[in-house]
Amino acid sequence: MPKTRILVIDDEAAIRDSLRMTLEYEGYDFVGAATGQEGIALAEREAPDLVLLDVKMPGMDGLEVLDRLRAMNDALPVVVISGHGTISTAVEATKKGAFDFIEKPFASERVLVSLRNALDQRRLRDENRSLKKAVEVRHQMIGESGALKQVMAAVGRAAPTNATVLIQGESGVGKELVARTIHRNSLRSRERFVQVNCAAIPEELIESELFGHEKGSFTGATEKQVGKFEQADRGTIFLDEVGDMSAKTQAKVLRVLQEGEVERLGSARTIKVDVRVIAATNKNLEEEIEKGRFREDLYFRLAVIPIFVPPLRERPEDIPLLVRHYMEYFSRENNVRPKRIAAGAIEALQRYRWKGNIRELRNTVERLIIMTGGDTIEAADLPDGLRSSSGGFVPPKPVGGDADQAKAGTLREFKENAERAFLVEKLRENGWNISKTAEVIGTPRSNLYKKLEQYQITQDSDG
Ligand SMILES: Nc1ncnc2c1ncn2[C@@H]1O[C@H](COP(=O)(O)OP(=O)(O)OP(=O)(O)O)[C@@H](O)[C@H]1O
Numbered sequence: 001m002p003k004t005r006i007l008v009i010d011d012e013a014a015i016r017d018s019l020r021m022t023l024e025y026e027g028y029d030f031v032g033a034a035t036g037q038e039g040i041a042l043a044e045r046e047a048p049d050l051v052l053l054d055v056k057m058p059g060m061d062g063l064e065v066l067d068r069l070r071a072m073n074d075a076l077p078v079v080v081i082s083g084h085g086t087i088s089t090a091v092e093a094t095k096k097g098a099f100d101f102i103e104k105p106f107a108s109e110r111v112l113v114s115l116r117n118a119l120d121q122r123r124l125r126d127e128n129r130s131l132k133k134a135v136e137v138r139h140q141m142i143g144e145s146g147a148l149k150q151v152m153a154a155v156g157r158a159a160p161t162n163a164t165v166l167i168q169g170e171s172g173v174g175k176e177l178v179a180r181t182i183h184r185n186s187l188r189s190r191e192r193f194v195q196v197n198c199a200a201i202p203e204e205l206i207e208s209e210l211f212g213h214e215k216g217s218f219t220g221a222t223e224k225q226v227g228k229f230e231q232a233d234r235g236t237i238f239l240d241e242v243g244d245m246s247a248k249t250q251a252k253v254l255r256v257l258q259e260g261e262v263e264r265l266g267s268a269r270t271i272k273v274d275v276r277v278i279a280a281t282n283k284n285l286e287e288e289i290e291k292g293r294f295r296e297d298l299y300f301r302l303a304v305i306p307i308f309v310p311p312l313r314e315r316p317e318d319i320p321l322l323v324r325h326y327m328e329y330f331s332r333e334n335n336v337r338p339k340r341i342a343a344g345a346i347e348a349l350q351r352y353r354w355k356g357n358i359r360e361l362r363n364t365v366e367r368l369i370i371m372t373g374g375d376t377i378e379a380a381d382l383p384d385g386l387r388s389s390s391g392g393f394v395p396p397k398p399v400g401g402d403a404d405q406a407k408a409g410t411l412r413e414f415k416e417n418a419e420r421a422f423l424v425e426k427l428r429e430n431g432w433n434i435s436k437t438a439e440v441i442g443t444p445r446s447n448l449y450k451k452l453e454q455y456q457i458t459q460d461s462d463g
């Protein structure tokens with residue numbers, strides 16, 4: 001780590017010398033200037049971390065130097081030292097943005113304390129800034145395909161309103177990112193964004209989760225609980241996987257949307273809430289309605305502003321941008337030297353089908369950044385499945401043989417057969433480890449479990 005550099009601007013050589021001794025003894029780098037002009041020049045050239053500045057100097061006086069320094073770089077902390085320490089100079093220096101004011105003669109300990117405080121404050125501010133920036137980078141929506149631009153335009157239109165938004169799209173396409181972006185750009189951005197994953201919460205708990213309950217309202221309700229709708233009051237609630245809600249819960253949610261009020265389980269009292277609802281699902285809700293699994297009236301309430309996020313394979317133009325974005329991000333995150341990527345590798349990535357969409361791409365890039373030895377990621381460095389996808393998508397063989405697919409009369413049957421085969425393939429590749437497989441294909445574990453059940457996939461059926 002480079003040493004912390006302190007610039008001392010004081011016309012008295014004796015003071016500079018004594019400060020040099022103190023500072024160097026403490027492990028700081030010392031730079032000295034005898035006049036204001038020299039000090040400003042050195043501040044520019046030496047990029048000090050802090051300035052100790054005398055007030056009374058021939059030529060340019062300290063307060064003027066302070067003004068110039070602040071104008072140059074207002075993040076540079078300045079501690080003012082003066083032998084003519086009147087209250088009024090101290091006040092003026094502080095008004096001009098000096099961090100601290102020290103009177104001569106001073107004990108070196110006093111200087112060191114002030115200096116450490118100033119440096120700490122600056123470090124905190126820097127950290128804060130980089131944290132904020134990291135948050136922004138994490139929430140950035142990357143891509144410039146026409147399809148993504150349409151999504152962004154819809155986000156822009158929806159954000160400032162209170163309208164309910166329904167986001168649809170495959171797993172991993174960025175539905176949650178869209179929801180968060182809408183909230184961050186809304187008038188509610190200072191209030192809470194409360195997320196509820198309707199698929200992950202067991203059926204018997206979801207109502208109390210959403211609406212809360214009073215103590216003793218059911219077996220196990222030992223404490224009262226404030227529901228997510230109440231928690232999100234004045235803010236936004238994000239109903240993720242809304243297609244997985246039971247009929248009963250759907251009816252209750254519909255009521256909140258209509259009446260703007262909730263009722264805790266076990267309470268007759270209704271509570272007014274001002275909540276903006278954003279819902280998302282990777283199910284096709286129109287299909288769910290047809291099958292009688294989703295209420296049409298709820299659908300219309302939710303889909304005031306519908307946003308469809310297209311799958312990644314339908315916008316391959318975004319792939320190079322996303323790959324570069326994540327290469328940079330993960331190099332920084334893992335402290336590895338930035339790598340380049342060969343054109344051939346990018347092309348292979350653009351040809352691949354990305355069932356897990358951006359989440360799968362992101363995981364792939366992270367693995368490549370960590371696992372690739374050289375400075376450049378070549379096509380040969382890509383995992384097998386990715387390299388061999390050249391020439392377009394070859395659907396994996398269904399477990400039950402080609403006959404299954406041939407028998408598939410409807411598009412849905414075909415899709416289901418292909419999905420089942422895909423899952424079995426991936427499970428096998430990952431040694432039937434559910435967590436790992438879920439991660440690789442970019443779907444929540446809960447969803448994978450559901451699929452296993454739906455298709456009655458077990459390791460035994462793998463044969
Ligand atoms: N346009 C984008 N630019 C950069 N990163 C993105 C973009 N879209 C999605 N991501 C990232 O991809 C990952 C998956 O996105 P997200 O969780 O929003 O998907 P989802 O549609 O909610 O998935 P699921 O249906 O599985 O819940 C996240 O890490 C997200 O930040």
Ligand SMILES: [Mg+2]
Pocket residue numbers: 175176240
């Ligand atoms: Mg999601």
